[in-house]
Amino acid sequence: xxxxxxxxxxxxxxxxxxxxxxxxxxxxxxxxxxxxxxxxxxxxxxxxxxxxxxxxxxxxxxxxxxxxxxxxxxxxxxxxxxxxxxxxxxxxxxxxxxxxxxxxxxxxxxxxxxxxxxxxxxxxxxxxxxxxxxxxxxxxxxxxxxxxxxxxxxxxxxxxxx
Numbered sequence: 001x002x003x004x005x006x007x008x009x010x011x012x013x014x015x016x017x018x019x020x021x022x023x024x025x026x027x028x029x030x031x032x033x034x035x036x037x038x039x040x041x042x043x044x045x046x047x048x049x050x051x052x053x054x055x056x057x058x059x060x061x062x063x064x065x066x067x068x069x070x071x072x073x074x075x076x077x078x079x080x081x082x083x084x085x086x087x088x089x090x091x092x093x094x095x096x097x098x099x100x101x102x103x104x105x106x107x108x109x110x111x112x113x114x115x116x117x118x119x120x121x122x123x124x125x126x127x128x129x130x131x132x133x134x135x136x137x138x139x140x141x142x143x144x145x146x147x148x149x150x151x152x153x154x155x156x157x158x159x160x161x162x
Contacts (some may be wrong), residue, residue: 023130026120030145032134034091049109053117054138058111060119078102086119086143093143094132095121098103102126103156118141127153 025116044065046149050059063083068075079101086109096105103125110118117136129151134143 030132030134032093032095032143032145034093034141040083042066043049043081046074051089051109053111053136054115056088058086058109060084060086060107062105062107074104076102076104080104084121091141093119095119095132095143095145096123101124102130106161123144124156124159126156129154 016106026102040063042065044066045061046064047062064101068080079099081099082096082105084096084105084107106122108120119134121132128149131149132145134145136143
C-alpha cells in the first residue's frame with residue numbers, strides 16, 4: 001500500500017510541476033470602433049505616420065501633453081499622458097489614451113499578405129511590456145486587437161531604440 005501511495009504522490013507532483021511550466025494564455029481581444037475625432041485640448045502632436053490604405057488617406061498619430069514637448073523633443077518626467085490614434089477622414093480610432101509612468105508607447109502600421117491593415121501598439125513602461133496587434137475590418141470599419149505579448153509585473157530595463 002505504501003509503495004502505491006508513493007507512486008501516486010510522485011505522479012501527482014509531476015503533473016502539477018508540468019502544468020505549472022506550461023505557457024499561460026494571455027491573449028485578450030479588444031474591439032475599437034470609429035468615433036468622431038478626439039478632443040485633443042492640452043495635447044501636442046509628438047509623431048505621426050501618413051499612409052494610404054484602400055484608397056483612403058490615414059494618419060497614425062501619437063500625442064503627448066503640451067508641456068512634455070520642448071522644441072519638438074520629448075521631455076520625460078516621472079509620468080506622462082499619451083494618446084495614440086489613427087484617423088481617416090472624420091473617423092478616429094483611439095488605441096491608447098492614458099497616463100504612463102516611466103515609459104513611451106509606440107505604434108507601427110503595416111499591411112499583411114492578405115491586404116489587411118495592422119496597427120501594433122507597444123505599451124512599454126516600468127512594470128509592463130504589452131504588444132497588441134489591431135487588425136482592421138474594412139467592412140465593419142473596426143479594429144480587432146489581440147494581445148500577442150503581455151508581461152505584467154516585469155522589470156523593464158531598456159531598448160536600443162531612440
